[in-house]
Amino acid sequence: MRPAIELKVYEINKIIYKKIEDFESEKDNKDIKTVVKSGVAEKDESKGRISIAMGIIDKEGERSIEAKVTGYFTINKDVIEEQGLDLKDTLSINGAAILFPYIRSVISMVTSLDSDNAILLPTVNVMEFLDKE
Template sequence: MTVLNFKNYKVVAMKYQLNDNFFNKEQDRRSFNYSPNLKINFTTEDENKAVVRIRFDSKNELPFDINVVIEGEFEYNSEDDQTKIGFEELLKKNATAILFPYLRAIVTQLTSMGNVYPPLILPTINISALLDKENNKG
């Protein structure tokens, strides 16, 4: 058995809307810059089960506004945690890293279906470094 079991994920929300106000006359409609806005929440159902929610928003940053929210269900096997990392720490880093590729694929597919602009392909992210950076802000 593994310490952290990924049971399933589900799409909670998907929204795509063209942002007609994004470009001015001088901008090239085929290229754009963005900075990912990623939010991560953890909800522990009991001492061995949790739901991890990841959200990606791009409001007024792209030629389209998108919102994607996914949730993953995880179980913790404390008896297999030989290094005693703990459930919360495993959720923060490992569960988020497990879910992120699903989020990336959904964002790419959703933005490709608009058929006006190139699809948005989120870059791979070092989840551990991102979480450490967020923790140091607070």
């Protein structure tokens, strides 16, 4: 059986890594901030896109990282219709779950280049991200 969506390619859109000596100057006190955006192509509903952007402040390591990853998906509309699924919800939920390990890996790899202590993101419930939109 074919999946409802398939990841075709992903790209890293942004990486900003910096050392921070004075966290008081940082505007946002949150340790992790995540934004997930999704969309279906207007002219071709068999194509979709998901972007995940994360900002992490590691106060103990005196550093921060911002990263954004975008994944491009093929949507199998016949499978979605056959299973009675909502196209946009399926893309948002499943696409974010498929793409999250990629941004997790990028953040871990970049932060490990500068320190023995890589920033390791825990596994997550993707639904929490989608509720924040």
